[in-house]
Amino acid sequence: MKSVEYSIDDPEFVKSSALMSECPPPERPEYAFVGRSNVGKSSLINMLAGRKALAKTSSTPGKTQLINHFSVKTADMLWYLVDLPGFGYAKVSKKDRVKWDRVSREYLTKRENIMCIMMLIDARLPPQKKDLDFMTWMAEVGLSFAIVFTKFDKLTLVEKDAMLPRYIKKMLTIWSAMPPHFVTSANKGEGKQEVLAFIAQTNQIYRGRPKGLELD
Ligand SMILES: Nc1nc2c(ncn2[C@@H]2O[C@H](COP(=O)(O)OP(=O)(O)OP(=O)(O)O)[C@@H](O)[C@H]2O)c(=O)[nH]1
Ligand SMILES: [Mg+2]
Structure with missing residues (x-):
C-alpha cells in the first residue's frame, strides 16, 4: 500500500507584525x-514549505525580528506558519530582549488560533536551562507544545543514537510524560513527513470544532 506523502501548497509570506494587534485575523x-x-526556526519553515527563501535565514543570530505570518495550504485547508523572533540572543540589547520576550509571551498566550507551539531545540546541545525554563513556563500557563529537534545532520552516528534518550531522560525528571517530539534536519529534509503529518492531524481538530464556539 502506498503511504501518504505530505507537502505544502501555495506557501506565501503574508506580513511581518510588531504587535499582536497588527497580525492577520x-x-x-x-x-x-x-x-x-x-x-x-526560519530554516525549518522553509524546509516544510519546500521553498529555499520563504523565511529569511542567517548564520548571525537575531535575524527574525518580528512576528512573521506565512499562509500555507495542505489538502484543502489553509493555515498559518508563524516565525517568531528567537529568545536568549545575548547580543541584542537588554531592552530589545525584554521587549521581544514580552511580545512573544503575550502572543503565545493570547492568540486564540494557535493549535500547537513548535518548540525548536538544537539537537547538538545537552538540555539547556533556557529551553527547559521556557517549556516549564508554557506548561504552567497551559499551552500545548511539541518539541522539534533541529540540525540533526550535524550529529555523528553515535551522537544520533544518544540524543533522544538523553533528552527524554532529562525531561522525565521534570515531567511525567514527554510531549510529541520530532527529529529534523532542514538541510536533508529529515522529519518533514512526521511534522506535516502531525500538523495535518491537529488541523482536523480545528476543523471539528463546533461552529460559533471560541477556542479556549
Ligand atoms: N546543518 C544545518 N544547518 C542548519 C539547520 N537549520 C538551520 N541551520 C543553519 O543555522 C543557521 C540559523 O538558521 P535560522 O533558520 O536563520 O535560525 P533562526 O532560529 O530562524 O534564527 P533567528 O531568526 O536569528 O532567531 C543558518 O546558518 C542555517 O543555515 C539544519 O537542520 N542543519
Ligand atoms: Mg529566524
Missing part, C-alpha cells in the same frame, strides 16, 4: 515556531 489554524536565536 485569527480565522484559521496556526502553528507558532519558537526557540533560541539561530536554532533554525
